[in-house]
Amino acid sequence: MSHVSVTVNGKTYQNDVEPRLLLVHYLRDVLGLTGTHIGCDTSQCGACTVLINGESVKSCTVFAVQANGTNITTIEGLAKDGELHPVQEGFWEEHGLQCGFCTPGMIMSAVQLLQRNPNPSEAEIRHALEGNLCRCTGYHNIVKAVQYAAKKMQTASPAAAR
Ligand code: FES
């Protein structure tokens, strides 16, 4: 067993885990944070995307022990005080999901995009989400959802922008 200590959504967890345990299984099965999905076994779908120290990472591609000492944000950590994150709101308002399976990963990737590039073009949005596959929407409303969030985050006061 190996020891892992991580901060997830602002809370610190310490566990002894098998060295081969993948981060996505740690989040889902050990911590019970099942909002991070598993959509493939080939590291292609992006449903498992989380932020590790602010970088979007497919959590099925790293071992839990490799995340030791890091700060992780999952979909469960985005809403604050009962208020949806602007990207979550965008998906809601623009119908950016159908079955919803890809949505947590899409949203985490979009959050990172907007942190780096607050005013992305449509092409930049599509490029940033290339690693996230959706079987339902045809992506159009997903792009609109990210554009909605970008606009909202830009018009929000700096204190409200997260
Ligand atoms: S579960 Fe598909 S990329 Fe991680």
Ligand code: FES
């Ligand atoms: S909404 Fe179903 S996979 Fe994207």
